[in-house]
Each structure stands twice: as C-alpha cells, then as structure tokens.
Amino acid sequence: MGCRMCDSDDSCRQISGDSASKCSKGLKYESVESRMKTYHCQLHPSIVVTQVDMACNRTARTCQFYAFEPNRTQLEMYYLSCNLTDCNFKTGSSDGECGVTQCKCGKSCTAMTRQLISSMINGKPVGIVTSGSDTLTVDIKDSPIPLRSTCTASACENTSTSAAAGNHRSMNGWLIAIIVVCVILMIGLVLFFAYVRWRKTYLEQQEHVEGAKLSMFVRGDAHVFQFRNIGCRTVAPSFLGKKSNTPEKIILHGISGQLQCGKVMGLLGPSGSGKSSLLNTLAGVSNGSCEITGEVLIDQHKITKSMRKTSAYVHQDVTLFSTLTVRECITYSAQLRLSPRVSESNKKELIESIISELNLHKVADSRIGSSDSKRGISGGEQRRVGIGMELVTSPQMIFLDEPTSGLDSASANSLVQLIRRLADHGRIIIMSIHQPSVDSFLALDRIMLLAEGRLLYQGAPLCAKAYFEARGYEFPENGSIAEYLLNIASKPEGLTYDPSTVEIESVSTTLSSRSNEFKSSEFDRKQFDSIDQSPLEEARDTAKHCDVTNGYNLIVTTKCVTKKDIDAAYSMERSRLMELRVLFWRSGLNLIRHRSLFQLHMLLSVLLGLVGGFIFNHVTDDLAGFQNRSGAFYFILTFFGFASLSSMDIFLAERSIFIRETGALYYTPSSYFIAKSALDSVFLRILPATAFGCIFYWIMGLQAESSRFLLFLLTVVLFNLCAGSITIFVGTVTRSVGVANLVSIIILLVMLLFGGFLLNNDTMPGAVAWLKHISAFNYGFETLMTNELRGIVLTFNAPGYPSIPIYGDVFLKTMKLYYSNRYYDVLALAVLTFAFQIGALNALTSFSLEKDQLDPDGSPESVFLQKNDIILVRHRAPTSSIARPLVNDDEYFSRMKELLSSGENSDVVIEAGPERASFPAHRSILSARCEFFRAMLRPGAMKESTAGVVRITNHSAEMVSKMLEFIYTNRVSDLHKLGYEQLIELLTLAEQYLLVSLRCACEAAAQELLNLVNIGKFLVAAENHNANYLKEACLQFFVEYRHEILQDDAFREEVENCPTIAFQLLKVLAQNMPLMQVAPIAVCSTISTESSKRRRLCMPSDEEEISRDWT
Incomplete structure (x- = not known):
C-alpha cells in the first residue's frame, strides 16, 4: 500500500x-x-x-x-x-x-x-x-x-x-464566546441590583434604631419572676425497656418563691443542697437526667420563647477563647445576638459602655489566656467578661451559677457589687453563692437558704438572724450572718440554743411543720394566704421578725420599663449570613493566633512530599515500577488517613463554649459547624494535600498528562477531606479524646484492611466483603491506581523469562481495579465526606440547649427539660406539705379589704392630709409589702416606729386611702373613675413609697385620660416619677397633635419649667420629621375620640386587667 x-x-x-x-x-x-x-x-x-x-x-x-x-x-x-x-x-x-x-x-x-x-x-x-x-x-x-x-x-x-x-468553525467559536460573555454580564447585573436593593433595606433598618441607647437599658417588661412547687428528682436509667434498680433521689422538694425587678436573690446552702439544680431549672438549663415538676411564671404568665430571649445565664466556669481579647469576646457576642437593624456605630458604643461598666477598660485589648498557653487576664476579670457577653442583649433576667467561686474576697465582693448595680437598672438577678462575705451578703435583696433540697428560709438577708433566733438558733458572738445560716443548713443538730425560747427539733421535723408554725395566728394565716394569691408581693417574707438593719439602706430606685427602640433592636431575627460571617471571623482569628497545628500540617506535607518523591523517584515501567506505584499510593492514603486524627478535638476542645453559646441563642448549631468544618477543611485538609500532591507527583515521575495530575490531586484532597470528616464525626459522638482516638484508629485500620491493596477484593469472605463499600481507602486506591496505570505499557520482566510488554490494565484487572469506576470512586469519596459531616452535625446538634426547658405553649400541667440526648415531659408532682390555701381571689380581696376598713388588731396609725384623717393599719402587712414602710417601721429605726404613727400630710386623705387599699389588696377598685389630678397624686405616692405595681397601674389609667388639656401635666409627672410608659404615650400623643398642643399657653409654661422635657420634645420631633407633612386634626372632640382608640403600649387599661395582670 x-x-x-x-x-x-x-x-x-x-x-x-x-x-x-x-x-x-x-x-x-x-x-x-x-x-x-x-x-x-x-x-x-x-x-x-x-x-x-x-x-x-x-x-x-x-x-x-x-x-x-x-x-x-x-x-x-x-x-x-x-x-x-x-x-x-x-x-x-x-x-x-x-x-x-x-x-x-x-x-x-x-x-x-x-x-x-x-x-x-x-x-x-x-x-x-x-x-x-x-x-x-x-x-x-x-x-x-x-x-x-x-x-x-x-x-x-x-x-x-x-x-x-475552518472559518466556519472560527465563526462558531466567536459566537459561543459572545453568548457566554453576555450570560455572565446578565448574571452580574442581576447580582448587582440585588445587592443594591439589599443594601438599601439594610440601611433603612439601621436608621430605624439609629438613635437607640442600648448600653444599660433593660430589655423586657417583666415585673415579677415567680416559681411554684419546683421539684427535681433523678430518673433511673433504663435498658431495653427495663428500669434500673438504682433508687431515685429527690434533689428539690417543692420549692416556691418570687422576685421583683430591680432585686438580687442569692441562693445559699452547703454543697449538695440543690442550689445549682434550682438555678438551672429556673433558667431553663439542663439538669442532667432529672425529672422536673412545677411552674415558672413571669407576671403570672407561663414562660415563652420570647421571654426566654430576655434572660441570660452565666455559668460557674466561664470558658472563653484564650486567643481572643476581652473586646473581641464582647464584640462577637454583640454581632451574633443583636439585630442587623442596629448600626455598627451603635454596637461599638454598646461594647465600650459595657467594658466601662464592668471596669474592664484596662484589659480590653488583653487576650483571655489559659493555663496551657500565654497567661492572660485574671479569673475575676474572666467572670466579668462572661457577664459582659450576656449584657449585650440587655437581658432583664440574669442567672449566675456561683460567680464568686475561686475568687479572693476582694474580687468576689467587687463582682457582687457590680451585680448589685446591674440590678438597679431594673433587672431580675438570681445567683447561687457560696460563703459570701459580709459586704456581699448585705448587697443581696433576698436570700433563699436551702438544705438537702428543702427551703429553710426566704426573705431579706438581715431578717434571717431574727427569724432563726426566734426559733432557738443562737447567733455566735463576732460571727458572720452568712456562716451562721450555712451552719444551720449544714449541721442543725450541732448548734447551741436557748431551750427556754423554743423547743428545737431536727431540720426535717421543722420543715414538715413549717405550715402549721407559720399559721400560728389568724393574722399570720392571712399573711401566708397572700403568698400565692398576690404574686407581685414578697413571698413568705418574715419581715415581722426583723432586727435592726445596721444602717443598711433598703430603699432602691428601680427602673422596670424599656424603650420601644430597644425592643426593636432585638425584634428581627439574625440572618444566617451574619452568623456565618461572625463565626468565620472568630474561628479564623483563633486559627491564625493558634497556628501551630496548621504550620505542622504544612511542614509535614512538604517534607514528606520531598522525601517520598525522592524515594520513589523516576519510577520505571516494569514490575518494580508497578510495585513502587502501588506502595507509594497506599503510603499516601495511610499518611493522610492517620494525619486526620488532628481533627479529633476540633469540637471536643470547644464543647463547653458551644453548649453555653447555643443555649444562650448566640447561633444555630449548623452555622457553628459550617464555620468550623470549612476552616478545618481548607487549612488542615485541602492546602496540605495540595502542597503534598504538587511536590510528590512530579518528583516521583508519574504520568505527565495534566488530566491525570488533576485527577490525582482531586483524589488525594477528597480522601483527606473524607478522613477528616470521619475523625470529626467520632469526635462529636464521644466525650473523651482518648476514646475518640481509639475508635478512630480502629475505624481507619478496618478501612485500611479492605482498601484493595492488602486484601484482594475477590478473596474477601462474603460476610465482611460489604465493608469495602464503606472504605475510603478502597475508593482512593482504585482511583489513584487506575489513573496512573490505565493505557501505559509495562514490561513484564520476570527473572529467567523473556520480557513481554503488557498493558497496565492487565495488572489492574488482576487486582480487581477498574478504570471505568474512577468517577464512581470520586463520587463515593464525596458522598462519604458529606455523610460523615451530616452525621457530625446531627451529633453536635444533640448537645445544643437551644430549646426551652419550660413549656413554650403555656401548658399548666407540664414542664420541659432539655437534656443532652432526650426531652422529658413530666406531669406536675403532688403539692408540698405547705399547701396553697383554698381561697378564691374575690374572697381573699374581700377579707383583706375588711381587715383594712375594720382596723382589727391594728398596731399603727396613718394620718393623712391637712385634716389628719386617721387610717388604722398593721405593721406586718405594711412592712411585708412596702419597702419604704419596712425601713421606717423596723424597731428603733425612726420615731414613727416607736410612736406607732405615720404622718403623710402633703397628700390628700383620699389618695392615701387608695394607696393603702392597693397595699392590702393589690388593686384600686375605682381607679378608672379618678380624674387626672388625682391620678398624678396617686402616681406621686406610688413613686415615693416604691410601689412599682401601683405606679404601672396609674400609668395605664392615665393613658386613657390623655388629652390636649392635661398632656403637659402628665408629661411633667411622668418625667419626675420615672413613669416611662406614660411618657412614651405622651410623646406619641404630642407628635400626633403637636400643632394644637403648642398653641396652649399652659403647656408651654409646663415645658419651660422642665428643660429636660423640652429637649425630649425636640428630639422626638427630629426623629419623626416625615410626620410633619401630615395635616393636623383641629377638632378637640375628634382628638379625644381618636386618642381613646390609640394602640395601648403594653399596659392594662381597666380594673379587670389590673386585677389580672398585677395580682
């Protein structure tokens, strides 16, 4: 041819x-x-x-x-x-x-x-x-x-x-290129306009709360935190439906109590008394394998998820990132927990104010540090940082688990005083505390003394001494009141007492008879009845036993309301992109500052790539070359398989931080997992494998085609990712690094055995042959071998035989490795990686405490306890020995009103008004339900206490009688019939005598009477008496009808006498500039009608609502 x-x-x-x-x-x-x-x-x-x-x-x-x-x-x-x-x-x-x-x-x-x-x-x-x-x-x-x-x-x-x-092909190529460019431009334009629209919405949302002062305002409007019959007992573990013989242990015995806003309650008791269990139950935090019973209420309403977001829990052991600074810790908490509506400038202002309030400005840029790394801030400062991270959400309820443990007395007292200042802003703070100093003890408003899960005492700290002395427990000379109480709770039988005072029994006997002892007289019985019936008042207070308070000031000005803009700062859910951005920033910063592991991975990959490449250098196309190729590929897989054990503690090391932050709703478990897993994959899996592959491949002299090199690199990277996912999965399902290492090594060895190199696929026993399908080594080895040997000719040069050229495919078939499976193998590696990552995410989510312990649907018969693995739903336990009195509200209020009007057994007289109208009253009720009277009427405190007469001459007798009615009955029967001047006078009385509930009720009634005539007087009264709800209503009314109001000479005179009001009016006008274009309504009668239809600002309006919400 x-x-x-x-x-x-x-x-x-x-x-x-x-x-x-x-x-x-x-x-x-x-x-x-x-x-x-x-x-x-x-x-x-x-x-x-x-x-x-x-x-x-x-x-x-x-x-x-x-x-x-x-x-x-x-x-x-x-x-x-x-x-x-x-x-x-x-x-x-x-x-x-x-x-x-x-x-x-x-x-x-x-x-x-x-x-x-x-x-x-x-x-x-x-x-x-x-x-x-x-x-x-x-x-x-x-x-x-x-x-x-x-x-x-x-x-x-x-x-x-x-x-x-050729020209035709060239024209077709140009046409395709133009089409591709046009499509890319269109996608770019769509993305650009979408970004512009999102940016505009984002800026508008930020402007909505641009002027909000977030620093020390309290989020939420709760007034009373109440809990009833809280019980806790361990649940015996079961196996295959059979219960264990381990006896159940009762941890808490039907404990009840309550706390008003602006107050600090301390839970005292020896170790094992149930302090932490009670605190965890109230805060909605896991108590382990326990069954919880009882009710937790806020203003007599069941705990809901929205209420849960207004609370914060500070753990005893505050675990922080050792590589981050104080400012960075508070910053990422603010970024994760504040709404996107809050501008960056406002967030920075909030962060700086918290740092200043917590006295952390000197260490703001210092790293947290740890025992195994560079030393950082002190333990007390770490506790302050933990509190600061919770304060970014302006929570109204804060729960602290032994915040002073491990601190010296000076640091502990400084921390307690800080907590005291935080409560003064209107917060409800409950903390467990062990052996407080005298100053720390006096900073508490209320204490609960626990012993073996039972309640021994609840009330004012300084009243505890008189309470127990009245029951025969002698106070030691030069002793500390806190140690005195702890000794009673620890060893009551070993204390000395005066047998002539009272017959002393054991603590258990005393507890079982507390109800009868407390109700020894009819008046005490009425006081006891009021505990559960009047949740806005002190529960089981023993004020009538109080001794001299040693000058301790019981009068605390509280602020129980919030700004509308403050709530708006938290009303919008965070976007997933924001969570991911902050978590990537935090994890990346932590990885950069703690970069030894990344550096070690890169160093080993480069060194082994060089050394291994030179060892297998210039591989030949014969039998020896086949053996070297097989060994080199299996060595690569083995190296990266066991190097992935470094991912073992990627989540184990941060488990405590993760549980705390997901429990506090910092972020979702999926966002945390994506950030951690992505950074681990890039820096510890992809980059080292890529560096190794680029060095090893060319030095060894493998096939030079770019397609083969890219498939080799892809396989090594995917295998490294898969091995890392396996160790991450094992690390999340186990709780010990030692156990996790052992389990991971066993899994990798089994995969290694069924990887296709040590054991031929056709000779595997049928019972275990399926294991090759879940072996990452099998898929990786098959891809590497077929990618290299497919199509090349190897010389079969066995000694003593003539050399014969044979396709590499023949060797592959002998090992049961097939080139046609290469895409399936790559896909299988990706699927295994994804499956183990999803498994790790599910295991990680099971440790999250995101869900509420308390029933979010408000069911009165159950309480939910979130555990690490299951959720227990239990029915309410039987009531404790101190049963709730069987009396309805109407009967109770009727009895208390009769007691006030009759003056039966009264021991103090209230003289009111210029005419000195007399109202007989009872010291115990006034002291138990009004802190002002408690301080005034304590023995030897003031002349009123000795004389038994309290004169209130600067207020009318009618309004003083209304105040006394509220103290006795928690309601004012004809509040809605009062005129605006009477309401202002009653509001003044409520503020002077620290009756927060009466003040709120007056604010609600005043909003109904608000009109053009009285707005000036109401506005001045609201400013002078901390009536913030009323002030907001007045400002809103002013914005709506500013033209008519500004024409009123009386209003201008009121404003001129109060510069702060003038400033606030200018400010609210500036914030509502678009409203200036709205035509005013000129008819006064219409204004009055419209104002009555105005939306209420979360306040009760009539007598029935007041009775329901404030009792």
Missing part, C-alpha cells in the same frame, strides 16, 4: 486534477474533506519485527490492515490481513475507533496463530490511538499486548474547502 501514499502536493494535483489539493502527511484528520489516510508503520521491536500498512476511508467508515515480514510489501506475501468496519474518525483528531474486526492468516500462519486470531481478535472492537507525532497504537479490546508502532501517514486534501470549514 505504500504506493498509495502521496509525497508532494504535485502528486495530489495530478491525481485529483484540482489545483487546490495538497498532500497532508500528519496523522491528524485536519478537515472534513480529509476522507482517506494511508499509514506505513513499523511495529515495536519488543513485540515482533513486522511492517504494517493500513488504509482508512472516513466516508466508507472502513479500514484495511496488512502485516508483512520485513522488506516484503507485496499483498500476496502478507501473513495477517484484517478488515475493520464501523469506524469513526473525528475532524481535528488522529484517534479513531472501529466497531468490528475480522482478520485472517496468510500462507505463513501456523495453526496456533489462527486459533489465537479467531479467539482474541475476530469480532472485537478496536481503538486507534496516537501519541506524539508518529506513534500509533492499535488497541484490540481485552488484548493484553499493545500493537504499538511507528508510522507515517499521508492524504490528499482540498485546501479551499478546508479553509471555509
């Missing part, structure tokens, strides 16, 4: 008669007009010394193949002739494939050769593959030996047609 080949353009022109024809001598089909090619080849000497001629016709889709002995080119002298049909050759390529092969032997063929041709060649598809410029391989399917030859080829082509086709 050599005579069919052209050697010049002239020969093509002579044959075709076309002057545009030319002779193309390459192996590639250059154009669509390249119809035939003639090949003259010399087979590789390692196979056989033979010449081959081949002619292919693209139009007929056939090829003819002839093999000759050397120097014989006549057709009749061939010894092998083949006809290939159903052939395809692509334009621009030299490769092709034929569907069917039919060969026959010439005269020189032996019988064995004919048999081999019939069984191994005939009927098989053939691939024609070129490499380089002159090497052509005929690849017969399932043939172990490649027919590789060095060839020359030629064909006559029409250049004009080829040029036109």
Whole structure:
C-alpha cells in the first residue's frame, strides 16, 4: 500500500486534477474533506519485527490492515490481513475507533496463530490511538499486548474547502464566546441590583434604631419572676425497656418563691443542697437526667420563647477563647445576638459602655489566656467578661451559677457589687453563692437558704438572724450572718440554743411543720394566704421578725420599663449570613493566633512530599515500577488517613463554649459547624494535600498528562477531606479524646484492611466483603491506581523469562481495579465526606440547649427539660406539705379589704392630709409589702416606729386611702373613675413609697385620660416619677397633635419649667420629621375620640386587667 501514499502536493494535483489539493502527511484528520489516510508503520521491536500498512476511508467508515515480514510489501506475501468496519474518525483528531474486526492468516500462519486470531481478535472492537507525532497504537479490546508502532501517514486534501470549514468553525467559536460573555454580564447585573436593593433595606433598618441607647437599658417588661412547687428528682436509667434498680433521689422538694425587678436573690446552702439544680431549672438549663415538676411564671404568665430571649445565664466556669481579647469576646457576642437593624456605630458604643461598666477598660485589648498557653487576664476579670457577653442583649433576667467561686474576697465582693448595680437598672438577678462575705451578703435583696433540697428560709438577708433566733438558733458572738445560716443548713443538730425560747427539733421535723408554725395566728394565716394569691408581693417574707438593719439602706430606685427602640433592636431575627460571617471571623482569628497545628500540617506535607518523591523517584515501567506505584499510593492514603486524627478535638476542645453559646441563642448549631468544618477543611485538609500532591507527583515521575495530575490531586484532597470528616464525626459522638482516638484508629485500620491493596477484593469472605463499600481507602486506591496505570505499557520482566510488554490494565484487572469506576470512586469519596459531616452535625446538634426547658405553649400541667440526648415531659408532682390555701381571689380581696376598713388588731396609725384623717393599719402587712414602710417601721429605726404613727400630710386623705387599699389588696377598685389630678397624686405616692405595681397601674389609667388639656401635666409627672410608659404615650400623643398642643399657653409654661422635657420634645420631633407633612386634626372632640382608640403600649387599661395582670 505504500504506493498509495502521496509525497508532494504535485502528486495530489495530478491525481485529483484540482489545483487546490495538497498532500497532508500528519496523522491528524485536519478537515472534513480529509476522507482517506494511508499509514506505513513499523511495529515495536519488543513485540515482533513486522511492517504494517493500513488504509482508512472516513466516508466508507472502513479500514484495511496488512502485516508483512520485513522488506516484503507485496499483498500476496502478507501473513495477517484484517478488515475493520464501523469506524469513526473525528475532524481535528488522529484517534479513531472501529466497531468490528475480522482478520485472517496468510500462507505463513501456523495453526496456533489462527486459533489465537479467531479467539482474541475476530469480532472485537478496536481503538486507534496516537501519541506524539508518529506513534500509533492499535488497541484490540481485552488484548493484553499493545500493537504499538511507528508510522507515517499521508492524504490528499482540498485546501479551499478546508479553509471555509475552518472559518466556519472560527465563526462558531466567536459566537459561543459572545453568548457566554453576555450570560455572565446578565448574571452580574442581576447580582448587582440585588445587592443594591439589599443594601438599601439594610440601611433603612439601621436608621430605624439609629438613635437607640442600648448600653444599660433593660430589655423586657417583666415585673415579677415567680416559681411554684419546683421539684427535681433523678430518673433511673433504663435498658431495653427495663428500669434500673438504682433508687431515685429527690434533689428539690417543692420549692416556691418570687422576685421583683430591680432585686438580687442569692441562693445559699452547703454543697449538695440543690442550689445549682434550682438555678438551672429556673433558667431553663439542663439538669442532667432529672425529672422536673412545677411552674415558672413571669407576671403570672407561663414562660415563652420570647421571654426566654430576655434572660441570660452565666455559668460557674466561664470558658472563653484564650486567643481572643476581652473586646473581641464582647464584640462577637454583640454581632451574633443583636439585630442587623442596629448600626455598627451603635454596637461599638454598646461594647465600650459595657467594658466601662464592668471596669474592664484596662484589659480590653488583653487576650483571655489559659493555663496551657500565654497567661492572660485574671479569673475575676474572666467572670466579668462572661457577664459582659450576656449584657449585650440587655437581658432583664440574669442567672449566675456561683460567680464568686475561686475568687479572693476582694474580687468576689467587687463582682457582687457590680451585680448589685446591674440590678438597679431594673433587672431580675438570681445567683447561687457560696460563703459570701459580709459586704456581699448585705448587697443581696433576698436570700433563699436551702438544705438537702428543702427551703429553710426566704426573705431579706438581715431578717434571717431574727427569724432563726426566734426559733432557738443562737447567733455566735463576732460571727458572720452568712456562716451562721450555712451552719444551720449544714449541721442543725450541732448548734447551741436557748431551750427556754423554743423547743428545737431536727431540720426535717421543722420543715414538715413549717405550715402549721407559720399559721400560728389568724393574722399570720392571712399573711401566708397572700403568698400565692398576690404574686407581685414578697413571698413568705418574715419581715415581722426583723432586727435592726445596721444602717443598711433598703430603699432602691428601680427602673422596670424599656424603650420601644430597644425592643426593636432585638425584634428581627439574625440572618444566617451574619452568623456565618461572625463565626468565620472568630474561628479564623483563633486559627491564625493558634497556628501551630496548621504550620505542622504544612511542614509535614512538604517534607514528606520531598522525601517520598525522592524515594520513589523516576519510577520505571516494569514490575518494580508497578510495585513502587502501588506502595507509594497506599503510603499516601495511610499518611493522610492517620494525619486526620488532628481533627479529633476540633469540637471536643470547644464543647463547653458551644453548649453555653447555643443555649444562650448566640447561633444555630449548623452555622457553628459550617464555620468550623470549612476552616478545618481548607487549612488542615485541602492546602496540605495540595502542597503534598504538587511536590510528590512530579518528583516521583508519574504520568505527565495534566488530566491525570488533576485527577490525582482531586483524589488525594477528597480522601483527606473524607478522613477528616470521619475523625470529626467520632469526635462529636464521644466525650473523651482518648476514646475518640481509639475508635478512630480502629475505624481507619478496618478501612485500611479492605482498601484493595492488602486484601484482594475477590478473596474477601462474603460476610465482611460489604465493608469495602464503606472504605475510603478502597475508593482512593482504585482511583489513584487506575489513573496512573490505565493505557501505559509495562514490561513484564520476570527473572529467567523473556520480557513481554503488557498493558497496565492487565495488572489492574488482576487486582480487581477498574478504570471505568474512577468517577464512581470520586463520587463515593464525596458522598462519604458529606455523610460523615451530616452525621457530625446531627451529633453536635444533640448537645445544643437551644430549646426551652419550660413549656413554650403555656401548658399548666407540664414542664420541659432539655437534656443532652432526650426531652422529658413530666406531669406536675403532688403539692408540698405547705399547701396553697383554698381561697378564691374575690374572697381573699374581700377579707383583706375588711381587715383594712375594720382596723382589727391594728398596731399603727396613718394620718393623712391637712385634716389628719386617721387610717388604722398593721405593721406586718405594711412592712411585708412596702419597702419604704419596712425601713421606717423596723424597731428603733425612726420615731414613727416607736410612736406607732405615720404622718403623710402633703397628700390628700383620699389618695392615701387608695394607696393603702392597693397595699392590702393589690388593686384600686375605682381607679378608672379618678380624674387626672388625682391620678398624678396617686402616681406621686406610688413613686415615693416604691410601689412599682401601683405606679404601672396609674400609668395605664392615665393613658386613657390623655388629652390636649392635661398632656403637659402628665408629661411633667411622668418625667419626675420615672413613669416611662406614660411618657412614651405622651410623646406619641404630642407628635400626633403637636400643632394644637403648642398653641396652649399652659403647656408651654409646663415645658419651660422642665428643660429636660423640652429637649425630649425636640428630639422626638427630629426623629419623626416625615410626620410633619401630615395635616393636623383641629377638632378637640375628634382628638379625644381618636386618642381613646390609640394602640395601648403594653399596659392594662381597666380594673379587670389590673386585677389580672398585677395580682
């Protein structure tokens, strides 16, 4: 066939008669007009010394193949002739494939050769593959030996047609490029306009609360935090439905109590008394495997999720990131927990105010530090940081678990005084405290003394001494009141007492008889009845036993209301993007400052890439090369598999931080997991594997094709990610680093055994063969081996035998590794990675304390306890020995009103007004329900206490009687009938005598009477008496009807006498500039009607609502 080949353009022109024809001598089909090619080849000497001629016709889709002995080119002298049909050759390529092969032997063929041709060649598809410029391989399917030859080829082509086709392809390429660019531009424009719209909305939301002062305002409007019959007992573990024989232990015995806003309650008691269990129950934090019973209420309403967000819990052991500074810790708390509506400037202002309030400005830029790293701030300062991280949400309720433990007396007292100042802003603070100092003890408003889960005492700290002395417990000389109480709770039988005072019994006996003892007289019984019936008042207070208070000031000005803009700052849910941004920033900063692990990973990857590459350098294409390739690939997988154990404690080390922050609703578990896992994947998995692969691959001398290198790199990276996901999963489901390491090593060894190298896939026992499908080593090893050995020719050079070239595919088939599985293997690695990551996320979510312990639906019969693994739903336990009195509200209020009007058993007289009208009253009731009277009437405190007469001459007798009615009954029966001047006077009395509930009720009633005539007087009264709800209503009314109001001379006179009101009016006008365009309503009667329809600001309006919400 050599005579069919052209050697010049002239020969093509002579044959075709076309002057545009030319002779193309390459192996590639250059154009669509390249119809035939003639090949003259010399087979590789390692196979056989033979010449081959081949002619292919693209139009007929056939090829003819002839093999000759050397120097014989006549057709009749061939010894092998083949006809290939159903052939395809692509334009621009030299490769092709034929569907069917039919060969026959010439005269020189032996019988064995004919048999081999019939069984191994005939009927098989053939691939024609070129490499380089002159090497052509005929690849017969399932043939172990490649027919590789060095060839020359030629064909006559029409250049004009080829040029036109080339131009057509070029035009098509330009058209595709233009379309792609247009699509990219359109996507970019859509994304740009979406960003502009989002940015505009974001800025508008920020402007909504731009002027909000967030620093020390309290979020929420709760007045009384109440809990009833709180019980707790351990739940015996069960296995396969059978309960354990372990006896149940009762931790808390039906404890009840309450606390008003602006107050601090301390839970005292020896170790094991139930302080932490009670605190955790009240705060909605896990108590372990415990069953909880009882009710927790806020203003007589069940705890809801919105109320849960206004509380904060500070753990005893505050775990912080040692690499972050104080300011950074508070900053990420603010970024995660404040609404996007709050601008960055307001957030910074809030952060700085918290740092200043907590006296942390000197260490604001100091790192937290830890015992195993660089030393940082002190333990007391760390507690302050933990409190500051909770204050960013302006919570109204704060629960602290032994915040002074481990601190010296000075630091502990400083911390308690700080907590005292926080309460003065209107917060409800409950904390467990162990052995407080005298100053710390006196800073508490109320205490609860617990012993063995039972309540011994609840009331004012300074009243405890008189209370227990009245029951025969002698106070030691020069003793501390706190130690005195702890000794009673710890060893009551060992204390000295005066037997002439009272018969002393054991604590358990005393507790069981407390109800009868407390109700020893009819008046005390009425006091006891009021505990549960009047939740706004002190529960089980023992004020009548109080001794001299040693000058301790019991009068505390509280602020129980919040700004509307403050609530708006928290009303909008955080976006997932914000959570991810902050968590990526925090985790990245932590990784950068604690970068030793990343540096070690990179160093080891680079060193092992260099060392391993040089060890396996210049791998050969023979049996030794096959062994080296197999060993090198398995070494790579083993190295990265066991190096992934560094991810073991990625979540274990931060478990306590994660539980605390998810319990406080900092973020969702999924956001935390994505940030941590993504950074671990990039810095500890992808980058080290990439560095290793880029070094090792080229030094070892593996296949140089870019596609093979990219598949190698992808496989190594995916395997490293998969191994890291396995260790992360094990680290999240276990709670010990030692156990996690052992389990991970066992899992990796099992995967290693079934990885396809140590054990042949066909010889695996059927019972365990399925393990190869979950082995990451199996998928990684198969991909690396097939990617390298597919298509290459290895010399089978066994000692003592002739060398034979054999396809690498033969070795792969021997090991049951298949190139066709490469995409499946890559996908399997990705699926395994994703599956283990999802499993780790689910395991991590199970540790989250996001859900409320308390029933969010307000069910009165159940309480929810969130555990680490399950949620227990329990019914209310039987009531304690101190049963709630069976008396309805109407009967109770009627009795108390009768007691006030009759003056029966009264021991003090209230003289009111210029006429000095007399009202008989009772010291115990006044002291128990009014702190002002408590301080005034304590023995020896003031002359009123000695004389038994209290004169209130600067207020009318009518309003003083209304105040006394509220003290006795928690209501004012005809409050809605009072005029605005009477309401202002009653509001003044409520503020002077610290009756927060009466003040709020007066504010509610005043809003109903608000009009053009009295707005000035109400506004001045609200400013002078901390009536913030009323002031907000007045300001809103002023904005709506400013034109009519400003024309009133009386209003201007009121404002001129109070500059602060003038400033607030200017400010509210500036904030409501768009409202200036609204036409005012001029008719006063219409104004009065419209004002009565105005939306209420979360305040009760009539007598029934007051009775329901404030009693």
